[in-house]
Amino acid sequence: MTNKSRPGLAITALSVGTALNPLNSSMIAVALVVLREDFALDVATVTWVITSFYLASAAGQPLMGRLADRFGPRRLFTFGMAVVAVTCAVAPFLPNFALVCVARALMAVGTATAYPSAVVMVSTLSREANISSTRPLGRIQMANTSAAAVGPVIGGVLVSLVGWQALFAINVPLSIAALLVVQRTAPPDVGRETGKLSVLVRDSDVPGILAFVGSLLLAMMALLNVVPAYRWWFLAAAVILAALFAWRELRFAPPFLDLRLLGRNRPLMLLYLGFAVFSAVYYFAFFGLPQLLQQAAGYDAGVVGVLMLPLAAASVFMTPVTVRLIERFGVRPVMVVGVVVLASASGALGLLTLSFWPPLVLVLTAFMGVPYGVVSTSSNQGLYVSARPEERGVAAGIFQTCRYLGAITATVLIGVLYGSGVNQPNWGLMVLVMLVLSAVVFVLAMAWRKPAE
Template sequence: MKALTRRSGAAPAEDTGGAFGPRLMTPLLLGAVLNPLNSTMIATGLVAIGHDFGTGPSGTAWLLSSLYLASAAGQPVMGRLADSLGPRRVFLAGLLLVCAAGLLGALAPAFGQLIAARVLLGLGTSAAYPAAMAMLRAESLRTGRPAPRPVMGRLSLAALGSAALGPTLGGLLTATTGWRGIFAVNVPLAVLALAAALPWLPRDRRRPGDGRNGRNGPVQQRQEQTHVREHVQEQQQDPADLAPSRAALLRTYLRHGLAYLSIYAALYGYSQWLEEAHGYTSFETGLVMLPMSLAAAVCSLLGARTKGLRAPLTTAAALLAAGSGVLVTATGGTPLAALLVAAALFGIPQGLFSTGNQAAVYAQARPDRIGSAAGLQRTAQYASAMAATGLLALCFGQRAGDAGLHRLAAVTGLLSLLLLALTATDRALRAPTSTTR
């Protein structure tokens, strides 16, 4: 990257203006928040939905797993379509699909239509991230320099921040407009992203074979090959980076999956327990979950500044175990202060694992396959989310009571201890990673 910057005379990587400025990033960031926001926003509306349709946690769990199944399948499909049809077209089509899904969910008279709306939301929101990565890559080829690291970081922070704030927003919407507002809010959000995308996102270039300067033509192919060679040379010459390793990547995926299995189980299970066993309203539950959101956002910023991976990831695993310990003793009479501490104990690891595992993937993957490696990391996260919904149904049954929460916390505690052992003994995490690239 450094060689590329010197050769082309481009601005330093830290310069986020120009080609990678607000006109490009604003619609991409607006689109990037939709999938993680919808994955967590419904957490504080599940009880109300269950009451209206006469189903318990085992039934409402389908609203969670349907979106994750659609997202897990939709991400690679949308990425392939963005490569073949053009990222702008796929990005806009995804936003239109989100609008349709929001309307379907807001007006749904039956529970089956709600599930259908969640599937459409999963597919529509899956277009944003791969399309954004394809657009950044296209701008990199056009300008002759890589996408600035702060730009990439903003995409990650937008996803994490919106996921963390989802339960609070969902509780507010459920308390003020009813649970249907959780679906309806997608319409103005998608329209806002469309309003920014139509005039600001660059038009898709010509398809392969349309000319020497067409998209993926000979000129662009030679430029991309040059970029890849320079990335490889830089990684080989930078002693601070982790060595590319398939085994290390597999351990990172496993670590990421175990971490988010515990985090999602706590997110959904804890919020339902607060309403059904502790007697809080949806809005009050959102406020109790707020420390989780704030801690995740703050720790994601702090985690991005660390030079090593082993210490923050080990700390995160230990805090997950501590949070599980608090929940395994919680009852309907547990003081509010302890409930807030429990939420924070799951939020801190969420921020640390998000940035730490992302850094590990970027350091351990081959430079010419970072995109697919990052996609597999997200697949591991979606798989864990789906597993968490099954775990909730198994532990809670028809009602989120104290006994169910204790069973759930016991499982997440054991997973956290396993995660702690895997992280502490992973030799690939001992080498520091650079935070300036």
């Protein structure tokens, strides 16, 4: 039975579950060297432990969101956490690297259930707690931000003390705790689909789901260039599958993704585009700056970690501040101001073409963390008010996929811009690209309007 006097516990447990995806996406970076040694791998092969997680997360988020909308967020969340617990309990004992990558993909699918489920449940939980939905969404966003920030630190400690196996094992108690608390304190799934399995499968648009997942996976594999000889074949196949997906969805009822409704929802489309481009700007700094500081400035990895820490700290600090600003001024003004700060922080990073003075780097990384907290949180709230209640799960899943698309786009462009060397002139070019992308985000943020009630 749900305890309606304890929605805060449910929000906390949902936040813990939501944190597992960004936590596992970031802390694995410190285990690559150990994995290479344990399984006798080359550099290219070991990166599949990251790629498998990214691909499964990006493709799984919208699918998990659709399932949350159809069958209930509490049911899906507990299922996802059970998948994580079982997978991570078995993974430390796997005998080869291929199975480790499979375990990472399963873990990604399990953790992908958390964010869409949390967004779907926010309405009921905030109503029971008699608070604005902005606050629980802010707590969920803070969990995302904090987990990604502390992931390398936690991962470093676990790998040094235990080994790469600990990166799986730590998920077991966290996922079980989140599962049990949500099961006991979250609202029951009411008004969701039930019935015979055969009927549910028939009405689930399985061909549409497969075409969507397949086209997204192929497109991302092309962007990541995971098999260089087939990059353009992957991209062509992705386009063909995407066209087949659109043709199917416009003719099937009920569709996996209602393209007509999505096309009519201008605020949601603007938000997706804005968040994807914003994520690209952020990950330019998150991925590109450490390389600059290590190779051009000559700082070792430990020093670079300290110099990047203000970025994460400022992001976490700004999340609750942004929640209060949204409650007072609304989503759009806060989002627009956040994007202006994003452009200012991006331009300020151009000072690194002149100097690598450590205090300057600390100030600049902290400055860059401010818009990440502001724009991420306001976009999260914008998603909530833009999507219809019955479609918030799939909308939240696509939102998370936009983050991955932005990150992958940034990774590809960094490779191009650093192609001739990781140096200050090339960093200057990267800053110019960040400014152009920030201008695009500004235009999209100005065009966004909260849908009429």
